[in-house]
Structures are given as structure tokens and as C-alpha cells.
Amino acid sequence: MKVAARWRGWLGGLLLAAAAGASAQEPIRLGMIDGLSGPFANAGEAVTRNLRLAIERINARGGVKTAEGARPMELVTFDSKGNVDESLIQLRALTDKRIPFVLQGNSSAVAGALVSAINRHNARQPDARVLFLNYSAVDPSLTNENCSFWHFRFDASADMRMQALTEVIRQDQSVRKVYLIDQDYSFGHQVSRSAREMLAARRPDIQIVGDEFHPIGKIKDFAPYIAKIKASGADAVITGNWGNDLTLMVKAAREGGLQAKFYTFYGNGLGAPAAMGDAGVGRVLAVAEWHPNVGGAASDAFYQQFRARYPEPKDDYVHLRMQMMVEMLARAIEQAGSTDAVKVAGALENMRYVNQFHEATVRADDHQVLQPLYVSVMERQGGAVRFDNEGSGYGFRTVRKLKAAQTTLPTTCRMERP
Structure with a gap:
């Protein structure tokens, strides 16, 4: 596929240039807690691919602009084995590493437990607060009776x-x-x-x-x-x-x-x-929120970029919302001028995401993303x-x-x- 080959070459060149420019800066780490082993490992692996591509795209254009200069993003994965208890253990490992952003989605039961644990952690350690970005846990309670300032959902609720x-x-x-x-x-x-x-x-x-x-x-x-x-x-x-x-x-x-x-x-x-x-x-x-046959040149290009990065048929599961989430986080960090959880959350509230084939808005009242x-x-x-x-x-x-x-x-x- 000629488009795919050109895209791989373009991305490779930009990655080398970006790495040279951003290597002196400490990366902004995103900690993904999800099942990477066990019965739902395939779902966790699909998430990882989408997040990595989004991060590579941001790093290829120079990283996230901060007051200290451009900083690359880095994905750190934590295997929850798909269960609540292990997810909470992994959250402690994540916070011990001072990673400011928690990413999770496959299991609303896990998401609910993480929201409660993060609420407690942020109250106890205001100098090390974290923000929870949810890409797939769709239990409506997470943006209703159990909503939290520290939680944002980028998927539609159930x-x-x-x-x-x-x-x-x-x-x-x-x-x-x-x-x-x-x-x-x-x-x-x-x-x-x-x-x-x-x-x-x-x-x-x-x-x-x-x-x-x-x-x-x-x-x-x-x-x-x-x-x-x-x-x-x-x-x-x-x-x-x-x-x-x-x-x-x-x-x-x-x-x-x-x-x-x-x-x-x-x-x-x-x-x-x-x-x-x-x-x-x-x-x-x-x-x-999207599928590959939506149609239009921009949608096709988005899908073809993913397939160029992950050409194996078994790896073909593309989530627009996960890549959109990382893009919105990068923009929020730039607007906040910081990775501080309160400042980034404030920047995310009411943020609009618009590209040539999709539009979404973060509702400030409950941190639910609204989209077609x-x-x-x-x-x-x-x-x-x-x-x-x-x-x-x-x-x-x-x-x-x-x-x-x-x-x-x-x-x-x-x-x-x-």
C-alpha cells in the first residue's frame, strides 16, 4: 500500500527528529492499568496499540509543549489481570512511580474501584494527585451518582x-x-x-x-x-x-x-x-463513536495510518476515542502549562475536539464526553x-x-x- 509506505517513512523521520529534540526532557508518563493477561488480554492489547499510536503521533510532531520545553509522552503499562484487587495493587505501583495520569477502561467494576481509590489518594497526597482518563468503562454511575472531579470518560455511557x-x-x-x-x-x-x-x-x-x-x-x-x-x-x-x-x-x-x-x-x-x-x-x-467505513478521505487516512503501523490482521481493532483521548490530554497539558491534576482537569472541562470527520465536547458538569x-x-x-x-x-x-x-x-x- 503506497499510502502506508509513505506514512511509515514520514513517521519514522519525524520520530527521529522529535527524539533528538526532546531527549533531554523527562517524558510525561501515562500509566495504563488493564488486563494484559487472562481471559480479556486481547482487549487490553488492543487498547495498548491505540494508545501507543496516539503517543507516537504526538511525539513525532515534537511532543507536548511545556514551559520547560517540549516533552515526549511515554506509555507505562500495568497488568491488572482483569480484576479489581490486582488493579488496586497496580494503582499503588503507579502512584509510587509518581505517574500523573491513570488510563483504564476495560471493566466498569475496576473503574469504580479506581475512582474511589484515586479520590482517597488525592485527598491524602495533594502534592502527588493523579487524573483518571477512562476510555471504555461505560457504567452510567461513573458520571452520575459516583462522578468524580478526578475522572473523565471518553466513551459513551451504557x-x-x-x-x-x-x-x-x-x-x-x-x-x-x-x-x-x-x-x-x-x-x-x-x-x-x-x-x-x-x-x-x-x-x-x-x-x-x-x-x-x-x-x-x-x-x-x-x-x-x-x-x-x-x-x-x-x-x-x-x-x-x-x-x-x-x-x-x-x-x-x-x-x-x-x-x-x-x-x-x-x-x-x-x-x-x-x-x-x-x-x-x-x-x-x-x-x-466511529468505524472504518464511515467514509471520507480524512477517516480513511486515519484508518490507513493505524493499519500501516499495525499491519497484522489480528491487530486490527481501531478506537478513535482512545487516540482522541491522548490528543485532548496533550492539548490540556499545554493549555494548563503543567501536568498538575487540578490544572489539567480545568483545561479538559468544556474542551472541544474537532477533526475532519469527528467532533466531541467534554461536559464540565460530569466530565462525560459527548460525541456522535x-x-x-x-x-x-x-x-x-x-x-x-x-x-x-x-x-x-x-x-x-x-x-x-x-x-x-x-x-x-x-x-x-x-
Whole structure:
């Protein structure tokens, strides 16, 4: 790919120049706490790739401008093994290293524990406060009753994502019976509640024929669950499952001959399209802030840059929000003139991110990022689906784009400010 080769050469040259100019300055370290081993290691590794590319892009243009001169960014990873207790141990290791920024997202249970621990840490050690940037933990409580001045969420909440999915279901008259299946923790229960409430408001004619929770990260064979879904007569499944739990479930759905549509939060990557194969065409839907087939030269270039950096098909899982998060953090540090948590948080509040294919705003009231959402459906590569996922031969086509105003929900946050 000529574009990819040119981009690699351009980036390599800029990285060398930037390294020479910024080598004397201590890097601004970002500490990522996420599962890099265990059942959800694939999700943690996907995050790492996105964050590294965003950091490389910033460093390639000279780093972050500060009063002391330009400083490079550096990613430091901490393996939480996907569980709360280990995440808190890793947070202590991170703060001991005086790293000012905590990045996490895969697990709302972990995010909730981190928010509480960071609140305590920042109260006890005001000279070593940290800021928590959340790229994927979507439990609505994190920007409502459990909101924190020290926490910013760059993903849409579960309620915002469900708002988008149920808007599509509202117009899909083929859906009459819905089965809800989710992971058995705070996020999964919130997805179930949101689905029930929003379906009742938009499609009161729909019958919910199942509402089931399964242990997170422990099910190896979803065939019994698929058999129950088939027996229920459901013509649609709504799930917030992510990582290996989603991949194994859609694989079992294909093998079990389940004909229902899947309305998912994360069905567009981490092996799910390949696992479903032809059985998912026209029937697996996902919601996200962006996908590779959004269209337009700028969106295409963004995706092609990622693929040039990570050419292996297994590495193809691109998150605009994670790269946007790092860009906004760099700008906030420059505006604040400091890595001080209070000053950077103040700069992030009400910040707008605008490029040629996306626009987002940080709501100061609760630190929730507001942005458009796309609901897309799985199709064979070709036509409108120019880019497939993970070399599977299947990609996603936009079904509905919802503007930020259409997914923005009120907040109950009563934020305590330092």
C-alpha cells in the first residue's frame, strides 16, 4: 500500500527528529492499568496499540509543549489481570512511580474501584494527585451518582449506547421478541436495565423473552445459553458482552444455527466477525463513536495510518476515542502549562475536539464526553464496506448516525471540586 509506505517513512523521520529534540526532557508518563493477561488480554492489547499510536503521533510532531520545553509522552503499562484487587495493587505501583495520569477502561467494576481509590489518594497526597482518563468503562454511575472531579470518560455511557441501539430497533419492525444476555457484574446489569427501560419507551409491543447473566470471563462454551435463546423464540439478542465472552458467544450462535439478530456494544472486532462468518451478515450490529467505513478521505487516512503501523490482521481493532483521548490530554497539558491534576482537569472541562470527520465536547458538569454515535451492521467486504475487520472478509456499514445531541442524556452528578 503506497499510502502506508509513505506514512511509515514520514513517521519514522519525524520520530527521529522529535527524539533528538526532546531527549533531554523527562517524558510525561501515562500509566495504563488493564488486563494484559487472562481471559480479556486481547482487549487490553488492543487498547495498548491505540494508545501507543496516539503517543507516537504526538511525539513525532515534537511532543507536548511545556514551559520547560517540549516533552515526549511515554506509555507505562500495568497488568491488572482483569480484576479489581490486582488493579488496586497496580494503582499503588503507579502512584509510587509518581505517574500523573491513570488510563483504564476495560471493566466498569475496576473503574469504580479506581475512582474511589484515586479520590482517597488525592485527598491524602495533594502534592502527588493523579487524573483518571477512562476510555471504555461505560457504567452510567461513573458520571452520575459516583462522578468524580478526578475522572473523565471518553466513551459513551451504557445508557447513551443503548439509546442509539434502541433507536434502530424502534424502526426495525422485524424485531418482536428480545433476549437480553450480559456479563454478571455492574455493567452487565446496567445494560439489562437500560434495554428494558428504553425498549418499553420506544417499542412497548416488544416482548422480552429472556434476561440472563453469566459469570464474566469464565464461560468456555456458550452452547447452553444459545440453546435457551433459540427455545425462547427470540428474533433479536441485545448484549453488552465484550472481549472473549462476546467472541465465544457469537461463535456458539453460528454453530447452534441461531437466526436472531445481535444488537451489540462491541460486535465489530476482537474476533467476533470472523467467529460469526456468513451467519452474521445483516444480523450483527454494533455501536461506536466511529468505524472504518464511515467514509471520507480524512477517516480513511486515519484508518490507513493505524493499519500501516499495525499491519497484522489480528491487530486490527481501531478506537478513535482512545487516540482522541491522548490528543485532548496533550492539548490540556499545554493549555494548563503543567501536568498538575487540578490544572489539567480545568483545561479538559468544556474542551472541544474537532477533526475532519469527528467532533466531541467534554461536559464540565460530569466530565462525560459527548460525541456522535454510529450503529453499523456486518456485511461482506465490497461496495460500501471497503475495509474488513481483522482480515475476516467482513466489515461494517453504517445503519444510523446519531448526532451528539441525540444521545446526550442528563446527569445527576454533584461534583465535589478541590
